[in-house]
Amino acid sequence: MVGGLAFLATLSMCVPVVPLLTAAVLLNARRWRAIAFCAAGGSGGGALILYVVFHHLGWAQLLSYLPELTRSARWVAVAGFTEDYGLLALTAIAASPLPQTPALVFVALAELSPIAVFGSIFSGKLAKYGLTAWLAARAREPLQGEIGEMIASIERDKVPHGRRHDAT
DSSP, X not given: OHHHHHHHHHHHTSSOSXXXXXXXXXXXXXXXXXXXXHHHHHHHHHHHHHHHHHHHHHHHHHHHHOGGGGGOHHHHHHHHHHHHHHHHHHHHHHHSSSOSHHHHHHHHXXXXXXXXXXXXXXXXXXXXXXXHHHHHHHHHXXXXXXXXXXXXXXXXXXXXXXXXXXXX
């Protein structure tokens, strides 16, 4: 399920995957590795479809749909990095909080193997999501203890409905 949601989130380019991943890990911390792997696979699959679409659209059509895209400072930074370093840059961008869509656009205009692009995105996302999932799994244990203590405290302090004593 996490892989499918990561696929759709990446394809839509408007929903971040990290909150979905974190929620899934908090629900089942023992499976953090599998959750991170599935999220990386889903995100890689969505990115691969975007790559193919951008590859076939070309610059002219892309800029006619999104003319404001090239005015972004992030766009300029990602474009320069991607032009200089190609797939290595794509891997680094996928592992970072930077948006990967501009990098995919620049990579799509080069003649790269779709399998190499998928591998790049998958590797970067696996590093990013693996670290995020590991941190979420570790954060869950202390939270679980604190929440359990809060519930026990509320239960101890709870007075049965008919036995309320007022000090008046």
